[in-house]
Amino acid sequence: MTDPKTNLPKEKQTVLGLYVTAKEAYEKWQADPERVKILDVRTPEEYLFVGHPEMAWKIPVIAQSYEWDAEKGKFPMKLLPDFVARVQTVLKPEDPILVTCRSGGRSAIACNLLAQAGFKNVYNIIDGMEGDANGDSASVAQAPLLKDGWKHSGCPWTKKLTPERMVLPKV
Numbered sequence: 001m002t003d004p005k006t007n008l009p010k011e012k013q014t015v016l017g018l019y020v021t022a023k024e025a026y027e028k029w030q031a032d033p034e035r036v037k038i039l040d041v042r043t044p045e046e047y048l049f050v051g052h053p054e055m056a057w058k059i060p061v062i063a064q065s066y067e068w069d070a071e072k073g074k075f076p077m078k079l080l081p082d083f084v085a086r087v088q089t090v091l092k093p094e095d096p097i098l099v100t101c102r103s104g105g106r107s108a109i110a111c112n113l114l115a116q117a118g119f120k121n122v123y124n125i126i127d128g129m130e131g132d133a134n135g136d137s138a139s140v141a142q143a144p145l146l147k148d149g150w151k152h153s154g155c156p157w158t159k160k161l162t163p164e165r166m167v168l169p170k171v
Helices: 022-031 044-049 083-088 105-116
Strands: 037-040 062-064 077-079 097-100 122-125
Touching: 022 097, 022 122, 083 105, 097 105, 105 122
Parallel strands: 037 097, 097 122
Antiparallel strands: 062 077
8 A cells, every 4th residue: 555645746745744644633633632733724614514523623724715717717715814823823833733624735735834934743634624536527526535534534523513613714
């Protein structure tokens, strides 16, 4: 079996070079739940409709825009400029932080932003909450997902919202 952390696509790579799978992330959290932090950087809609790790801090890094990009054929996501400031309200630069999104791309962006702000122990959960698309379709929304990711690895998750663990941007 090959190590999923080798030959990562560029969009999942981080400046710190720290990577875990969802299963490894859950095991790290279980071993030291007071110290190890899980950070989910997806949108509130994803927490609500897809589910989330209950113990995770839910702090979006990017929000859905409503400006159609005709060239790309989609509504692009927009970086939230106060992401690091919101993280700093609940997490410390020395905390071991395991960052997740849907499949490892947005979490890599979040890891890099936190590294720039002086966080040193930030790991990208490379298979995210749902795993990678299987490649049968150009559209992630249409393609079945692989068996990897938090939900498909036997890690506990819920659709019940936990507002006390959400740090959302002001609108």
